Amino acid sequence: MIRNYFKTAWRSLRKNKLQTLINLLGLTVGTVCCLSILVYTIAQFDYDTHHKDAESLYRVRTENKSIGNNSINSNFATAGPPIAFALKEDFPEVIEACRIVYYGSDTGEVIRKPNSDQSYYEPRGYLADSTVFNVFTYRFIEGTPKNALNVPNTIVLSSTLSKKLFGNQTALHKTLIRGSGEDELTLTITGVFDDTFGKSHLNPNYFLTMNTPGQGEFVRSIQNFATQNFTHTYIKLAPGSDAGRLQKKLPAFIKKHGAKDLALAGFDKKLFLQKITDIHLYSDGITMQIDKVSSIKQLYILIVLALFIQLVACINFINLSTARASKRATEIGVRKAIGADKSILIRQFIGESVILSLFASLISLPLTALILPFINTLTQGNVSFLVLLDWKVLLLLLSLGLFTGLIAGIYPAWVLSSVKPARVLKGPVHRQAGSGNFRKGLVVFQFVVSIVLIISVIVITQQLKYTQDKDMGFDKENLIAVRLGTEDASKKFDALKREMAAVSGVSQVAGCNRYPSEFNTSDLSMHLPGEDPTNLISVIYNGISNNYFKTVGTSLLAGRELRPNDSSQVVVNKATLDIFSIPLDNAVGSKLMNTYEGESTELEIVGVSQDYHFASLKEAIKPILLYNDTTPSWLIIRAKTTDYQSLLKGLKQSWESIITNTPFEYTFVDKEVEKLYTEEKRLANISITLSFLAILISCLGLFGLVSFIAENKKKEIGIRKVLGAKIGSLVKLLVRDFVILVIIALLVAVPLAYYSMQNWLQDFTYRISISWWIFLLAGGVSLVITLLTVSMHTIKAATANPVKSLRTE
Structure with a gap:
């Protein structure tokens, strides 16, 4: 019986080649799309699951809220240095803890081999407690995790970094130099771990022991429970411990240890536990x-x-199958007449749908493997080809094929099996192809999906264009940031500034700790003189040199730039005046107080800059205070040439004439600004791809449906042509219904798209308004695509010789 079903289904699919091809192509494209997203999704849920006892590992994060008016909330992934081991000491359910200080993902710290002139800025380096390998699981290929970071000046490398520095030689017990000049450290390698084992939010390149002098000593010395929330803090709970119950104890814990510190700092603090696998x-x-x-x-x-x-894609199958019901009416009538009941016919027709869907799933697997590099580029993922062979993925693919076959086939099966045999056997059954509210509703749904996606693409693209074109308050073009990555380089800032200012093609040179658009969380608690010192407002701060504003292209609204001998003088932006209610006319000479641990420092405003965006347009411009720093972290260079190759060569020569054992590293500020919107660009690219696929599948369905309608109407068209009908009127006859469906779909899609895009735009403080022309353009694009698709067959049918269609009448 099953073999007979299969043979009947195969014959039917072969007989209707065009319909089968359209359905197969549509289902394959849809399945490839689904499979790609599912593979990417599985990979995203796989982070940090490889750690032993991963369900018992938690990150301790912080939320600060200023007590005073105009309070600013801070939601950090970090906590204060003393919190980790205080939790372990106070709560028996916390059986292990560790702290990590993150050096950064993009810039890193200088590392080189002894007696080598070649040095590297190595990113993703961590200063970590010796207990880090008791909390997290790392597979060591050299050395052992036990006691790997107990001894001062020890370091554990990733296998990638080890290979980069030592090739295929063993790295264990060898030494490295980290930093340069006075801050140089000689480190002993005590282990190498396999960084291909498991995906983690840490993604480390190396771990440096917290027992190291300097930074490690500084972290260990901090006992303030309120401020300096810069350490990534992790705890491991005992088996059977309830994280929710421990969470409820944290307010009392922070009050016990940090009440005095919080009162002096002027804000409230809450601690939260976040499961490691949720990060x-x-x-x-x-x-x-x-x-x-x-x-x-x-x-x-x-x-x-x-x-x-x-x-x-399923809708295409449903529409084409139900539209062709009349073609199979005789077959169904005969089979019913000889005893086939409705359930047998339903199983047969669903079987045809499932066979086609499973075949599409089978084809989609190698196709997905083929386009995997494109998928990784599109999603910025790193999904391996081997993931496609995972049993979970294969099971999902099989389930997707069966589910798709059922969804696509159940309605056509019900329609086809409902044919009355008596009516069929009396003579031909002529179903009005293309009629039926259900089928029209499905076509409208296809158009709605396509139009919503088109509108979304236009809005996202317009917002990205707005972020690129908006005046940031500084001139990002021709602006180069050169990193002063060591204490030695920072101390030689003045010499570097003079040398680089003399390079051909350089217009202005200045220094800063954070260049415009670089992520900055450094803040100070400020208040006006004479006001309550616990009523504090958080203000971002940044160290700069003289000539900074002229170099970055930001205007001063009042006062002057900072001078080399300024110490308690600062420049603030307009947002700072607004939050403290200081009039612009009275700003120069006004004072601000910085209070930390009960001690206050008076700062004098000598200049006010225009507001400029030093972060993403998603955020409102925050108050910022700029002070004079003689040892900044970056050189900012304004170029006046387009010959960047010669310019960078000259800058590098100037660098190497003064700095040794530190690589010359630079970035273009406009490129860094673009990186702020990486997520939005990714969403735009994915939306464009999905829109193209939705339109492609819809066009395939329309093409198949119109070809069938044109075939069914060929005699009617022939008669109309004989009676004098023009080609234009015949095309209009066939196209009219589809145009009406596009208009209905547009009316449904516009409010849906407007609502969803308005929600998306809420993430941006500075955003576009959704204009009426966007909806008109989306509707016009949909209409043109529909007309082009439909016209391919309608014009062919309208220009056909009527004799061929009428000669059998």
């Missing part, structure tokens, strides 16, 4: 992350979009 997907709004995190909301959006694409 990658559930960290929206949390700042000071170690690595880029994903968003569970965006992941759900991708899954929903992929399912919609698959649904559009």
Whole structure:
């Protein structure tokens, strides 16, 4: 019986080649899209699951809230240095703890081999407690994790860094030099771990022991429970411990240890436990992350979009199958007349759908493997080809094929099996192809999905263009930031500034600790003189040199730039005046007080700059205070040439004439500004791709449906032509219904797209308004695509010789 079903299904699919090809192509494209998103999704849920007892590992994060008016909330992924081991001491359910100080993902610290002139800025380096390998699981290929970071001046490398520095030689017990000049450290390598083992939000390149003098000593010395929340803090709970119950004890814990510190700092503090496996997907709004995190909301959006694409492909199958019901009416009538009941016919027709869907799933696997590099580029993921062979993925693919076959086939099966045999056997049954509210509703749904995606692409693209074109308050073009990555380089800032100012093609040179658009969480608690010192307002701060504003292209609204001998003088932006209610006319000469641990410092405002964006347009411009720093972290260079090759060569020569054992590293500020919107660009690229796929599948369905309608109407068209009908009127006859469906779809899609895009734009403090022309353009694009698709067959049918269609009448 099953063999007979299969043979009947195969014959039917072969007989209707065009319909089968269209359905197969549509289902394959939809399945490839779904499979790609599912593979990417599985990879995102796999972060930090490889650690032993991963369900018992938690990150301790912090939320600070200023007590005074105009309070600013801070939501950090970090905590204060003393908190980790205080938790272990106070709560028996905390059986292990560790702290990590993150050196950065993009710039890193200078590392070189002894007696070598070649040095590297190595990113993703961590200063870590010796207990880090008791909390996290790392597979060591040299040395052992036990006691690897107990001894001062020891370091553990990733296998990638080890190979870079030592090739295929063993790295264990060899030495490295970290830093340069007075801050040089000689480190002993005590282990090498396999960095291909498991995906983690840490993604480390090396671990340096917290027992190291200098920075490690500084971290260990901090006992303030309120401020300096810069350490990534992790704890391991005992088996059977309830994290929720421990969370409820944390307010009392912070009050016990930090009440005095918090009173002096002028803000409230809350601690939260975040499961280690939740960090990658559930960290929206949390700042000071170690690595880029994903968003569970965006992941759900991708899954929903992929399912919609698959649904559009199913709709093609439903429409074409039900439209061709009349072609199979005789077969169904005969089979019913000889005893086939409705359930047998339903199983047969669903079987045909499932066979086609499973075949599409089978084809989609190698196709997905083929386009995997494109998928990784599109999603900025790193999904391996081997993931496609994972049993979970294969099971999902099989389930997707079966589910798609069922969804696509159940309605056509019900329609086809409902044919009355008596009516069929009396004579031909002529179903009005293309009629039926259900089929029209499905076509409208396809158009709605396509139009919503088109509108989304236009809005996202317009917002990205707005972020690129908006005046940032500084001139990002031709602006180069050169890193002073060591204490030695920072101390030689004045000499470097003079040398680089003399390079051909350089217009202005200045220094700063954070260049415009570089992430900055450094803040000071400020208040006006004479006001309550516990009523504090948080203000971002940045160290700069003289000539900074002229170099970056930011105007001063009042006062002057900083001078080399300024110490308690500062320049603030307009937002600072607004938050402290200081009139611009009275700003120069006004005082601000910085209070820390009960001690206050008076700062004099000598200049006011215009507001400029030193962060993403998603954030409102915050108050910022700029002070004079003689040892900044960056050189900022304004170029006046387009010959960057010669310019950079000259800058490098100037650098090497003064600095040794530190590489020359630079970045273009405009490129760094673009990086602020990486997530939005990724979303735009994914939306464009999904829109193209939705339109492609919809066009395939339209093409098949119109070809069938044209075939059914060929005699009617022939009669009309004989009676004198023009080609234009015949095309209009066939196209009219589809145009009406596009208009209905546009009316449904516009409010849906407007609502969803308005929600998306809420993430941006500075954003575009959604204009009426966007909806008109989306509707016009949909209409043109529909007309082009439909016209391919309608014009052919309208220009056909009527004799061929009428000669059998």
